[in-house]
Amino acid sequence: MSKRNQLQTYGSTLVRRCTALALSLTLVAVAAAAMALENGRDAESALRELKAGNQHHVSHRYSHPHQSAARQRELVAGQHPHAVILSCSDSRVAPEIVFDQGLGDLFVVRVAGNVAGDVELASIEYAAEHLETPLVVVMGHQKCGAVSAAVAGGEAGGHLPALIGAIQPAVAKANGQAGDRVENSVRLNVEMIVERLRTSQPVLAELVHHGKLRIVGAVYSLDSGAITWLPESAAPQ
Numbered sequence: 001m002s003k004r005n006q007l008q009t010y011g012s013t014l015v016r017r018c019t020a021l022a023l024s025l026t027l028v029a030v031a032a033a034a035m036a037l038e039n040g041r042d043a044e045s046a047l048r049e050l051k052a053g054n055q056h057h058v059s060h061r062y063s064h065p066h067q068s069a070a071r072q073r074e075l076v077a078g079q080h081p082h083a084v085i086l087s088c089s090d091s092r093v094a095p096e097i098v099f100d101q102g103l104g105d106l107f108v109v110r111v112a113g114n115v116a117g118d119v120e121l122a123s124i125e126y127a128a129e130h131l132e133t134p135l136v137v138v139m140g141h142q143k144c145g146a147v148s149a150a151v152a153g154g155e156a157g158g159h160l161p162a163l164i165g166a167i168q169p170a171v172a173k174a175n176g177q178a179g180d181r182v183e184n185s186v187r188l189n190v191e192m193i194v195e196r197l198r199t200s201q202p203v204l205a206e207l208v209h210h211g212k213l214r215i216v217g218a219v220y221s222l223d224s225g226a227i228t229w230l231p232e233s234a235a236p237q
């Protein structure tokens, strides 16, 4: 065999081997992605779906997924929600509507001011650990009454002081910041709660550490219906 032919043969063998290697790597990647989906461990696709659903809400062109009788029956066997939403109880921010989701899609924890005390943390831990939900969204909103009450200060009756006390750290942090004090407090409240969840021992912090859980902050606009996603590095370290 001439030197040139030898080189050609060597070259084509190399190309075949590289192609085979690339193919195996692709198969490994596809298998890993499939496994991530199977385990419900795909925060990225869950976030993509929520963003798309919010676009439907903004344009009022809903697809109303997963609201059939068949879906209802299918869920009797169990639930695998792809996102936990910790949002305010405010009647204007219903997660299934603002994200255009259906039955079995969202594990929703709602409490005024979207605060995270032990009871809320336990609910989130249940979804993250036992239902393997890969994404948590902490969602504040424009003109939040609970945050406004915390900003206004003064006397509050009943059990309200407990709620206002939970929001006060964000209000204190917003002091001196330029811009609207309520809106700043809403954003800071979300950021501080995101950080609280990310560092919550022993369950959530471990899941975050092992890449099995992603926690993001968001603020909902009553005006436009749009979600503003907070930068994931914005949370205080």
Ligand SMILES: [Zn+2]
Pocket (backbone or CB within 6 Å): 088, 089, 090, 112, 113, 114, 141, 143, 144, 145, 146, 147
């Ligand atoms: Zn609110």
